[in-house]
Amino acid sequence: MSTYAKKQGFGATLWDFMTTVDHKKIAILYLISGGLFFILGGLEAMFIRIQLAVPDNNFMSAGVFNEMITMHGTTMIFLAAMPILLGIMNAVMPLQIGARDVAFPFLNSLGFWMFFFGGVMLNLSWFLGGAPDAGWTSYASLSIHSQGHGVDFYVLGLQISGFGTLIAGINFLVTIINMRTPGMTYMRMPMFTWTTFVVSALILFAFPPLTVGLTLMLFDRMFGANFFDAAAGGNTIIWEHLFWIFGHPEVYILILPAFGIFSEILATFSRKRLFGYSSMVFATVLIGFLGFMVWAHHMFTVGLGPIANAIFAVATMAIAVPTGIKIFNWIFTMWGGSVRFTVPMLYAVSFIPSFTMGGVTGIMLAAAPADYQYHDSYFVVAHFHYVIVGGVVLGILAGITYYWPKIFGTMLNETLGKFTFWLFLIGFHLTFFIQHFLGLWGMPRRVFTYLPGQGWDISNLVSTIGAMFMAVGVIILLINIIITSVKNVRVGNDPWGDGRTLEWAIPSPPPFYNFKQLPLARGLDAYWIEKMEGKKEMTPAEPLGDIHMPNGSIIPICITFGLFVASFGALYNMDADKPWTIPVIIIGLLITFGSMLIRSIKDDHGFHIHKEDLMDDKDKEVKA
Amino acid sequence: MHVEEKFTDATWPAAPETATLEGKNKYLGFWLFLGGETVLFASLFATYLALKDKVPDSGMLLAKDLYEIPLTFAMTMILLTSSLTSVYAMYHMKNNSFQKMQTWLLITVVLGFSFLALEVYEFNHYVHLGHTFTSSAYGSAFYTLVGFHGAHVTFGLMWFLSLMLRNAKRGLSLYNAPKFFVASLYWHFIDVVWVFIFTVVYLMGMVG
Ligand code: HEM
Ligand SMILES: [Cu+2]
Numbered sequence: 001m002s003t004y005a006k007k008q009g010f011g012a013t014l015w016d017f018m019t020t021v022d023h024k025k026i027a028i029l030y031l032i033s034g035g036l037f038f039i040l041g042g043l044e045a046m047f048i049r050i051q052l053a054v055p056d057n058n059f060m061s062a063g064v065f066n067e068m069i070t071m072h073g074t075t076m077i078f079l080a081a082m083p084i085l086l087g088i089m090n091a092v093m094p095l096q097i098g099a100r101d102v103a104f105p106f107l108n109s110l111g112f113w114m115f116f117f118g119g120v121m122l123n124l125s126w127f128l129g130g131a132p133d134a135g136w137t138s139y140a141s142l143s144i145h146s147q148g149h150g151v152d153f154y155v156l157g158l159q160i161s162g163f164g165t166l167i168a169g170i171n172f173l174v175t176i177i178n179m180r181t182p183g184m185t186y187m188r189m190p191m192f193t194w195t196t197f198v199v200s201a202l203i204l205f206a207f208p209p210l211t212v213g214l215t216l217m218l219f220d221r222m223f224g225a226n227f228f229d230a231a232a233g234g235n236t237i238i239w240e241h242l243f244w245i246f247g248h249p250e251v252y253i254l255i256l257p258a259f260g261i262f263s264e265i266l267a268t269f270s271r272k273r274l275f276g277y278s279s280m281v282f283a284t285v286l287i288g289f290l291g292f293m294v295w296a297h298h299m300f301t302v303g304l305g306p307i308a309n310a311i312f313a314v315a316t317m318a319i320a321v322p323t324g325i326k327i328f329n330w331i332f333t334m335w336g337g338s339v340r341f342t343v344p345m346l347y348a349v350s351f352i353p354s355f356t357m358g359g360v361t362g363i364m365l366a367a368a369p370a371d372y373q374y375h376d377s378y379f380v381v382a383h384f385h386y387v388i389v390g391g392v393v394l395g396i397l398a399g400i401t402y403y404w405p406k407i408f409g410t411m412l413n414e415t416l417g418k419f420t421f422w423l424f425l426i427g428f429h430l431t432f433f434i435q436h437f438l439g440l441w442g443m444p445r446r447v448f449t450y451l452p453g454q455g456w457d458i459s460n461l462v463s464t465i466g467a468m469f470m471a472v473g474v475i476i477l478l479i480n481i482i483i484t485s486v487k488n489v490r491v492g493n494d495p496w497g498d499g500r501t502l503e504w505a506i507p508s509p510p511p512f513y514n515f516k517q518l519p520l521a522r523g524l525d526a527y528w529i530e531k532m533e534g535k536k537e538m539t540p541a542e543p544l545g546d547i548h549m550p551n552g553s554i555i556p557i558c559i560t561f562g563l564f565v566a567s568f569g570a571l572y573n574m575d576a577d578k579p580w581t582i583p584v585i586i587i588g589l590l591i592t593f594g595s596m597l598i599r600s601i602k603d604d605h606g607f608h609i610h611k612e613d614l615m616d617d618k619d620k621e622v623k624a
Numbered sequence: 625m626h627v628e629e630k631f632t633d634a635t636w637p638a639a640p641e642t643a644t645l646e647g648k649n650k651y652l653g654f655w656l657f658l659g660g661e662t663v664l665f666a667s668l669f670a671t672y673l674a675l676k677d678k679v680p681d682s683g684m685l686l687a688k689d690l691y692e693i694p695l696t697f698a699m700t701m702i703l704l705t706s707s708l709t710s711v712y713a714m715y716h717m718k719n720n721s722f723q724k725m726q727t728w729l730l731i732t733v734v735l736g737f738s739f740l741a742l743e744v745y746e747f748n749h750y751v752h753l754g755h756t757f758t759s760s761a762y763g764s765a766f767y768t769l770v771g772f773h774g775a776h777v778t779f780g781l782m783w784f785l786s787l788m789l790r791n792a793k794r795g796l797s798l799y800n801a802p803k804f805f806v807a808s809l810y811w812h813f814i815d816v817v818w819v820f821i822f823t824v825v826y827l828m829g830m831v832g
Contacts, residue, residue: 103649166660174653177643204656208664216671216768225757225764227671233678233761238671245667601790603799 019552021105022512023090026112026475027407028526031400033116037079039474040123044072046471049200049431053464055452066133067150073136074154077117077250078161081392086168088195088399092173095503098181098192098521100514100547102557105173106599110556111167111429117564125153132561135446136248140228140239144220147602149571152221156567159214162207169203181502182541183521186282190501190525191267191274194281195260198288199253205292206249215243222574228570237302242377242420244295252291255387256284258395262348265402266330268498269345271363272279273525281327283322290319300371316366323359327352342496343417346399350425351391358386361436378447379439385432397424397477397506405495409508410488416480428468433467434459474508500525505538513547516614547609555599562591629798636720637798643804644798654806658813666818668769669824674831677767683754687829690722692746696826700818701744706735707815710808722795725745725804728744729788732811736781743774766825773821776814783807 008016017025051059060068081249086561094102100484102108131611143151180189189197206240217239219225228239240455267274274280278593296304296312310370330352339345367370374380397420407413437446450456501512502519505527519538523529528622530538566588571582637643642651660769713728747767750756755768784807792802 104653168658170653170660173656174649177652178649197830199691204665205658208660210668212664212667212671218766219757219764219768223757225768226769227675227763227764229761232680232759234764235674235678235761238674242667242671270704424746600803 006247016552017556018557019109021109021552023094023102023105023108024407024512026108027087027089027091028111029116030090031407033119033412034080034083034087037075037083037119038084039537041072041075041080041416042152042471042474044068044075046467048072049464049467051448052450052460054461054564055450055457057449059599060448063130063133064447066135066446068444070132070135070138070154071126074122074158075119076388077254078158079115079122081254081388082165083115083119084147084252084400085199085392086111086141086165086492087483088261088403089192089199089257090168092191092503093196094175094179095180095406095506095510095514096104096501097176098502098515098519098526099175099179101550102160102171103179104171106553106556106604107167109553110559111171112163113556114167114563115161115381116164118157118159118164118201121564121567122153122157125157127148128153137243138217138239139243140217140220140236144228144236146225151570152574153308155214155218155221156571158443159218160563160567162210162214165203166207166211169200169207172200175202176200179303180220181515181521184526185521187278188521188524188526190260191263191277191284192257192260195256195263197282200247200257201512202253202256202288202291204248206253208490209242209605210246213239213246214420218570222570225475237299240299240302241295244298245292247298248290248295251384251387252287253378254323255394256287256397258351258392258399259398260283261395261402262330262351263333264501265344265348265398266333267525268402268496268500269340269342269348271340271498272333272337273528274329275332275335275501277324277524279325279554280329283325286322287319288317288431290322294319297366297368297371300368301375313366313368317363321358322365327356327359340498343421344398344402345412346418347394347401350432351394351398354425354428355387358383358388358390361386368603374439376444377439378435378443381445382432382435382439382562388563389428389432393426394428397421397545401497403570405491406508406510407505408485409490410484411491412484413480413493415482416476420480423469423473423476427466427471427473430466430469431463432466433602434462438463454613462472473592477491494527495550500528502526502538505530513549513609516547517544518542544611544614546611547614549609550606551604552603553599555595558595559592559599562588562593562595564588565591628740629659631720631797633720635771638718638795640720640796640798640801642802644802646650647798647802654809656811658794661813665769665772665820668764668772669820672765672769672825675761678762679760684760685753687825688831690750690753690755691826691829692749693826693830695742695746696822699739699746702735702739702742703815703818706732706739707812709735710811714808717801718825725796726788728794729784733781733784733788735812736777736784739770739779740774740781744775745808747771770821770825773814773817776810780807780811780814783810821824 017029020026047060048065049067051057051065063404071300072547090102090108096099099120128149130148130150132138132143132146132150134146134151134154138154176189216225218226226234227410228234228236230236245478263274263280263365294309294312294316297316300309300312330348334349341349365374365380365383401417402413438456438459441455443450443454450460465583491508493507494509496504499505502521505519506515517540519526522539527538566585569581569586569588572578573585575581640647642648679686709728709732716722716724716728755766756763759766769786771784787800787803787807
């Protein structure tokens with residue numbers, strides 16, 4: 001496959017990305033689309049803050065405001081944060097364990113396209129009669145009665161993108177269990193790989209309840225079922241349970257990869273191994289496990305009774321223990337290290353106090369009786385933005401900056417990076433710190449405006465100004481990306497100079513087969529060990545030989561496109577005046593199942609890169 | 625071992641489904657997938673239990689008035705037997721006897737279809753008694769849980785059939801052995817779910 005290095009036209013590149021099964025290219029697809037959705041969600045956030053900047057504002061109507069907050073939350077969680085993290089996992093995890101690709105390259109591509117089409121579907125609602133307006137939690141009591149098709153777009157969009165995420169989760173689990181390079185035992189895996197592992201397990205067990213919840217909602221809204229219709233014996237609390245059995249693990253699905261990223265960064269730029277590695281692993285697994293035991297803390301005020309509330313309150317507080325272990329380990333990693341304050345390190349250092357504040361308010365919320373006061377107020381908004389923005393988004397910004405050279409082969413500008421960092425950090429605290437107090441002063445969440453003279457005016461204005469800071473920070477990041485890509489200064493294997501793990505032992509970006517010879521991992525921080533012994537490369541674990549690679553395929557797009565078409569049929573099926581919906585459903589499903597059939601009937605054995613070709617390009621390297 | 629390798633009975637590996645890395649991955653990935661499916665059905669069971677006998681007016685039929693244990697017992701036996709026949713099929717797969725495997729798979733498929741036919745009959749019967757998908761929350765929950773299972777059975781049958789047809793002329797290889805194997809895993813899973821449905825829905829439905 002010598003076409004790899006050739007310069008391609010735009011069409012060919014597009015086709016390449018549409019059919020690729022290479023985890024590094026799929027990672028780029030995730031990052032680009034996740035990034036676009038992040039910008040979209042960010043714009044929605046700005047509109048929300050503009051509306052709330054002053055009392056009695058009429059920048060947008062109450063109805064549009066509801067659509068705006070729903071789409072902001074849904075977009076940020078499902079279409080921005082998660083895909084960007086999946087992108088970083090795709091880019092980095094296989095390299096960290098010394099694998100040539102993930103276990104199921106074809107499914108990897110399928111998972112991406114499902115996320116992508118699901119996201120497009122959800123956002124098309126803006127143009128097709130209105131976006132969903134029942135909140136990102138879409139409680140059945142609201143969503144069942146929501147007019148128009150907004151909620152249907154929510155249900156189908158999330159259903160499709162949820163399948164994609166589930167596929168990615170299974171894929172990563174199998175990859176980590178089966179494809180580690182010789183010597184890479186579980187307890188030698190880099191922390192980011194560990195968090196990917198645990199997060200994938202969370203995805204596997206958390207997404208099916210969401211699938212079921214969405215299916216019930218779909219049946220109720222589109223096919224006349226009565227799950228949530230009290231008049232016919234239904235019960236809306238079922239939705240709340242299903243949603244939060246998914247929803248709480250989901251917040252850990254978001255934060256654990258960020259924990260992993262920060263663990264890598266803190267060790268790298270402290271030039272020390274991660275403090276308490278095994279307790280970090282233990283804490284990660286424990287957080288993953290406890291994450292499933294606490295969902296009802298979102299339902300304290302539903303009236304489940306004092307015993308249920310007490311059990312869930314205690315379980316929730318227990319999560320603070322493993323989280324605390326992590327916080328201290330990070331601090332001890334820096335302790336006595338020779339710390340370098342690069343941009344990723346700045347994010348990491350500021351993450352620790354920011355996230356801890358979110359954890360502290362979490363514990364406050366976990367006290368069930370007190371939660372009756374906090375619930376559905378801006379205090380909750382402040383809490384989850386402290387953990388999500390102060391944890392997940394800082395993690396994403398840090399991860400993007402840190403792994404940029406490995407993914408794209410160029411280094412983002414550090415000065416511009418520092419501008420982004422400071423603007424974003426200051427803006428973040430400016431926006432959300434005051435919201436704690438707004439909540440305590442009685443401002444409810446999800447209100448489209450408020451009357452003057454309640455003591456909320458200045459605080460809301462401050463919050464909006466903070467949001468502007470963050471927006472400017474993100475714009476500078478975009479400028480940084482453009483400048484860096486235009487300059488296109490290529491970097492070597494280990495551009496930060498202190499890389500510890502396998503991904504830094506190979507070129508940036510790596511060749512499409514990643515490792516010419518699988519590396520031998522001789523301990524935790526395998527590359528660092530070799531460096532300490534004065535070597536420049538990893539010790540190979542196998543002789544140079546043929547490498548087996550999978551073929552690209554257009555079928556993943558076809559499968560997903562069929563589902564996309566069928567969804568439109570299902571969505572309009574409830575309108576009596578649209579007889580074309582049934583044929584559309586059938587055509588869509590035919591496309592999907594037809595493509596699946598083709599996939600299973602057509603043998604695809606992949607291809608081999610021959611040993612001689614590999615040697616050739618080794619010689620070339622030596623000459624250059 | 626390599627996917628395109630040719631085998632004799634003597635060289636055919638004891639566990640052909642996991643003899644290649646692709647096979648190992650499929651095998652593990654499918655087990656994990658079944659883990660997710662378990663949670664999916666658990667959610668459906670929970671929903672069903674919460675909504676069992678929840679109907680809008682007291683004149684409507686409830687679980688104990690509806691269910692026919694003899695019929696569902698027959699369905700249970702048929703599906704359990706089909707699980708056994710698929711085990712025989714896998715036994716022959718491991719011994720590289722392709723034709724015998726196909727025969728046992730065919731028996732499995734026939735049993736699967738008779739199960740489905742009885743289920744269609746059962747649903748049709750209930751609908752005529754006024755217990756429908758839209759008549760009550762109970763109806764929605766019942767048809768969703770049992771129907772999801774029925775859809776799984778249908779998908780499993782299609783899967784078996786397409787594998788059998790696709791490979792009819794070319795026999796076993798390390799490329800398709802894992803495919804047959806995970807399809808049969810899927811079939812067992814469907815069977816286990818049915819055992820729970822029989823217990824939780826039908827048997828427990830009789831005691832009220
Ligand atoms: C020590 C850890 C944590 C504790 C004890 C905790 C506790 C809670 C509690 C009790 C609530 C419900 C408040 C209410 O609605 O009245 C809540 C809401 C929330 N938490 Fe946390 N939390 C923790 C960490 C996190 C993390 C790490 C994330 C995400 C990365 C997160 C995201 C959220 C979100 C999104 C909500 C609001 C959901 C909504 O109603 O829209 N939390 N948290
Ligand atoms: Cu929670």
